[in-house]
Amino acid sequence: MTRARRLSGAIAALAVCAALVAAPFGLKPYGIYLLSLWAVMTIAAMGLNLTLGYAGQISLAQAAFVGIGAYTAAILTTQGWPFALAFVLSAALCFAIGWLLGYPALRVQHHYLAFVTLAFTTLVFLVLRNEEWLTGGIYGISGIPRPDVLGWSTGAPRDYYLFCLGMLGLVTLATGWLVRSPWGRAFMALRENPIRAASLGVDTRRYTLIAFALGAALGGIAGALYAPLVQFIDPTPFALGLSLNLLLMVLVGGSGFFFGPFLGALVSVLLPEWLRFTEGLYLLIYAAFVMALMAFCPSGLLGIAERLFRPAAKTDDAPATPAGKAAR
Amino acid sequence: MSAVLEVRDLKKSFGGISAVGGVSFEVHAGEILGIIGPNGSGKSTLFNCILGQLQPSSGEVRIDGKPITGMRPCDLNRLGVSRTFQLLQVFPQLSVRENLILAGQEHQGSMWSRLLGRRDAGLTTTANRMIEFFRLASVADERAGRLSYGQQKLLDAAMAFMAGPRLVLLDEPAGGVNPTMLADLRERLRTINDREGATFVVIEHNMEFVMSLCTRILVLAEGRLIAQGTPEAVRRDPKVIEAYFGN
Numbered sequence: 001m002t003r004a005r006r007l008s009g010a011i012a013a014l015a016v017c018a019a020l021v022a023a024p025f026g027l028k029p030y031g032i033y034l035l036s037l038w039a040v041m042t043i044a045a046m047g048l049n050l051t052l053g054y055a056g057q058i059s060l061a062q063a064a065f066v067g068i069g070a071y072t073a074a075i076l077t078t079q080g081w082p083f084a085l086a087f088v089l090s091a092a093l094c095f096a097i098g099w100l101l102g103y104p105a106l107r108v109q110h111h112y113l114a115f116v117t118l119a120f121t122t123l124v125f126l127v128l129r130n131e132e133w134l135t136g137g138i139y140g141i142s143g144i145p146r147p148d149v150l151g152w153s154t155g156a157p158r159d160y161y162l163f164c165l166g167m168l169g170l171v172t173l174a175t176g177w178l179v180r181s182p183w184g185r186a187f188m189a190l191r192e193n194p195i196r197a198a199s200l201g202v203d204t205r206r207y208t209l210i211a212f213a214l215g216a217a218l219g220g221i222a223g224a225l226y227a228p229l230v231q232f233i234d235p236t237p238f239a240l241g242l243s244l245n246l247l248l249m250v251l252v253g254g255s256g257f258f259f260g261p262f263l264g265a266l267v268s269v270l271l272p273e274w275l276r277f278t279e280g281l282y283l284l285i286y287a288a289f290v291m292a293l294m295a296f297c298p299s300g301l302l303g304i305a306e307r308l309f310r311p312a313a314k315t316d317d318a319p320a321t322p323a324g325k326a327a328r
Numbered sequence: 329m330s331a332v333l334e335v336r337d338l339k340k341s342f343g344g345i346s347a348v349g350g351v352s353f354e355v356h357a358g359e360i361l362g363i364i365g366p367n368g369s370g371k372s373t374l375f376n377c378i379l380g381q382l383q384p385s386s387g388e389v390r391i392d393g394k395p396i397t398g399m400r401p402c403d404l405n406r407l408g409v410s411r412t413f414q415l416l417q418v419f420p421q422l423s424v425r426e427n428l429i430l431a432g433q434e435h436q437g438s439m440w441s442r443l444l445g446r447r448d449a450g451l452t453t454t455a456n457r458m459i460e461f462f463r464l465a466s467v468a469d470e471r472a473g474r475l476s477y478g479q480q481k482l483l484d485a486a487m488a489f490m491a492g493p494r495l496v497l498l499d500e501p502a503g504g505v506n507p508t509m510l511a512d513l514r515e516r517l518r519t520i521n522d523r524e525g526a527t528f529v530v531i532e533h534n535m536e537f538v539m540s541l542c543t544r545i546l547v548l549a550e551g552r553l554i555a556q557g558t559p560e561a562v563r564r565d566p567k568v569i570e571a572y573f574g575n
Binding site: 178180181182183185186188189192193195196197198199200201202203204206256 | 379381400401402405406410411413417418419420421422426429430431433434435436439442443444445447449487490491
C-alpha cells in the first residue's frame with residue numbers, strides 16, 4: 001500500500017520535473033520569463049513557509065530579503081564580481097540580517113511580530129530608494145549580467161530558466177532534508193506549543209533565530225536569481241506589496257505543507273495572466289478567491305487535497321502532496 | 329539518601345497576591361512524592377517556579393546540590409529534569425512516534441548532528457519501546473491530535489520519560505483519565521520508578537491515585553506547607569481535613 005503510494009508519488013514527481021524542463025521549448029520568451037519568475041518566487045515563498053508554515057513565526061519581511069539579495073547580487077556582478085560569489089554573499093548577508101530580525105520574535109508574537117517585520121520591509125525599501133550612492137536610488141541598477149555556469153552561458157531566456165529551475169531543485173532538496181530532520185521537527189514543535197517544546201529540551205530561542213535566518217537566506221537566494229532574470233532592478237518591486245504577495249502564496253498553497261509554495265507561487269504568477277481578459281476585474285476575482293479559500297479551507301489548496309486524500313496524510317508534508325498535484 | 333531536588337523558602341507573588349509563600353522541601357532519589365492541596369493552593373505555581381516557566385520572587389532551588397533557580401526550561405530539561413503540564417500538552421499535528429522522538433532528540437548529539445545526521449536522531453527504537461510500554465502501538469502513526477483524551481494523556485506522560493530523566497514532575501497526570509486507564513498509568517509509573525530509579529513529584533487531586541502511588545505526601549494550602557508525611561498520616565491530619573473541608 002505505502003510502497004505503491006510512494007511509487008506513484010515518485011512517478012508523479014518525475015512527470016512534473018520532465019514537464020518543467022520541457023516547458024520552455026513550446027513557449028515564447030514572455031512565457032519563459034513567467035516560468036522563471038515562478039521558480040524564483042517559489043524559492044522566496046519556501047523561505048517564508050519555513051519561517052511561518054513550519055516554525056509558526058509570522059513575517060512580513062520576506063520582500064526586504066528578496067530586495068537585499070537582488071541588490072547585493074546586482075551591485076557585485078555589475079562591479080565585475082563572479083556571480084557565484086555574489087550569490088553566496090547574498091544568501092549569507094540575508095542569513096545574518098534574518099538572524100538579527102529574529103530577536104524581536106523572541107519578545108513579541110503574532111500580529112505584533114507582523115508589525116515589526118512590516119516596519120523592517122518599509123525600512124529596507126527606503127534605504128534602497130534613498131541611498132543613491134549604493135543602490136542608484138529610483139534610477140535603479142541596469143545591465144545586470146546573467147552568469148556563466150561552468151562554461152554554460154545562461155544569457156538566453158530558456159537557458160536562464162533552466163538555471164533557475166536547477167537552483168529551485170537544489171533548494172527543494174536542501175529544504176526537504178531540513179524539514180524532515182530533527183530541526184524541522186523542532187520547528188513544528190515551536191509552532192504548535194513553544195512552552196511544551198522548551199520543557200522537552202528544545203532551545204526555542206535558538207530555533208526561532210535559525211528559522212528566521214534560514215527563511216531570510218532563501219529570500220536572499222531568490223533575490224540573487226531575480227536580479228539577473230530582469231537585468232534591471234529598482235526599489236519598486238521590493239515594497240510591502242511583495243511581502244503580502246509572498247504571504248498569500250504561502251497561505252494559498254497551504255502553510256506548513258512542503259509543496260504549498262510551489263502551488264501558491266503558480267497561482268500568484270500565472271493567475272494575473274490567465275485573467276488578463278477580465279482587465280480591471282483581475283484583483284477583484286483574485287481577492288474573492290482568496291477570501292473564499294481562507295473562509296472555507298484556511299489550510300490552503302493542499303489542505304483541500306489532503307481532505308480529499310485523507311488516508312494518505314500522516315504528517316504535514318510530503319505524502320499528501322503528490323496526490324495533491326495529481327489531482328490538479 | 330541524597331536530595332535530588334531541594335526547594336528552600338520559595339516565594340512567588342503576583343502583584344500583591346502571594347501564590348507561594350515560603351515553601352521548603354526535599355525530594356530524595358527514588359522517591360515518589362505527592363503534592364496535594366485545594367484549588368488555588370499554589371501547587372502549579374510551585375512547579376512552574378521550580379522548572380523555570382516562572383521566575384520565583386525569592387528562594388532557591390537546587391538539583392543535586394547545584395543551584396538552578398531561574399534556569400531556562402530547556403537547559404533544565406537537558407540536566408535530566410522532565411515534566412508534564414496540568415493541561416494536556418502534546419503536539420497535535422505530529423504523529424505519536426514523532427512526538428516521542430521530538431521529546432528525546434535534543435538530548436542526542438550536537439546541533440549539527442541534528443541537522444545532518446539521522447532523521448530520527450537514532451531514537452526510533454527507544455520511541456517504539458515507549459509506545460509498547462504505554463500501549464500506544466495501535467495508534468503509533470496517527471497524528472496525536474486524533475487520539476482519545478486518555479491516549480493523549482498517556483502520550484504526554486510517555487514524552488516526559490523519553491530522555492530517561494532522573495527527576496520527573498507530573499502536574500495532575502490523572503485529570504480526566506478513566507479509571508481503567510488510570511490503574512494502567514499508575515502501574516507504568518511504578519514500573520519506571522522501580523526499574524530505572526527515576527524520582528517523581530506528582531501534583532494530584534485524585535486522592536485515591538495519589539495515596540496509592542506516593543510514598544510521601546506534602547499538603548499545600550494558601551501557598552504554605554501545612555502537613556507532610558506518609559499517606560496514612562496525612563489522611564488523618566486534622567489540619568489537612570480543615571484545609572479541604574473547613575471547620
